[in-house]
Amino acid sequence: MTDHYVFTSLTRIADLSSRQFTVQELRRSEWGTGDYVAVEVLTQSNPYPIELPNGRMLELAEGDLVVGALGERYATLEATGTWRGVGRAGRMQILGGGGILGRCTSVSLMLSSLTTVRYRGHVMLGGGGARMADYAVRVDSARTFATPTVLIIGTSMSAGKTTAARVIIRLLKARGLTVLGAKLTGAGRYRDILSMSDAGADWIMDFVDAGLPSTVCPAPEYREAISHLLSAMAGLGADVAVVEAGASPLEPYNGASAVEALRPSVRCTGLCASDPYAVLGVMTAFDARPDFVTGTAANTDAGIALARKLTGLTTLNVMDRRALPELDAILERTLALGAA
Secondary structure (H helix, E strand, C coil): CCCCEEECHHHCCCCHHHCCCEEECCCHHHCCCCEEEEEEECCCCCCCCEECCCCCEECCCCCCEEEEEECEEECCCCEEEEHHHCCCCCEEEECCCCCEEEEEEEECCCCCCCCEEEEEEEEEECCEECEHHHHCCCCCCCCCCCCCEEEEEECCCCCCHHHHHHHHHHHHHHCCCCEEEEEEECECCCHHHHHHHHCCCCEEEECCCCCCCECCCCHHHHHHHHHHHHHHHHCCCCCEEEEEECCCCCCCCCHHHHHHHHHHHEEEEEEECCCHHHHHHHHHHHCCCCCEEECHHHCCHHHHHHHHHHHCCCECCCCCHHHHHHHHHHHHHHHCCCCC
16 A cells, blocks of 8 residues: 655655655664655644645644654744754654654743654655755856845744735735745745735745755855855846845844845845834844834834834834835835836
């Protein structure tokens, strides 16, 4: 009988679901970040389902066989963990809905326990292990990324970055522009860039396309992977790019490297803040002044007033339609768009 596997969204860049592959146990010394591995579910996933390659969600049951990728996560509000901590028994957890696999080292009290799985083996194709890097985007010749860019950064995860990106994409599309939506740092999920597509982005890309399960990795490795992604992004010919840097630039997701790589093309920066005081921290750390502040810190008039008092920055609730003309004016000015 042929085993049935559930493929997580980290496999969306590969063709594993349409290939005949074997599963083989490898020595720990042969494991590496981004390796595709098969695991057996030991605990039910409810209420934290897994994300499939098409973006749909599936609740796992005990005994299900899942293909994900070895990786690391360092989420301030949810869970941390790494494949490097997996013991001889091969027990580990699904560290994120996209299928990052590793041993959980800490979990937020706001979450119940993560889905626990057991290592069954590495996915083997053509005599070797399948890795995300094998399917990473590559270009024949390097191109300099110079697309005018709206950069969305945050003071933490879940600060409103993707929501802001969607609103900005809609405003840019209303002007008749072609838009690239991208996410350069974070832990691999498809939903964020899919939501950019739903908002009207003509193209979507992220670090998973560069072969990374998350961007918790050595800086040289990140910069090498992202250079290929930026070259591919440059070749699309978009009028404007809306780029999200997941988590915050101060967390170990290589956010600072992403910001530096994009700096020559950035025309507008939006800072999504979890609270008004956090705005000061990011501004101080990067000696930068964003063009506007939004996010959960701007959910109410009180938050907006405090952020403006502390920073003197334009602060907007992008979910409030009354704020959209001011946001549109900021985009027009910084991107030199001219009147709509």
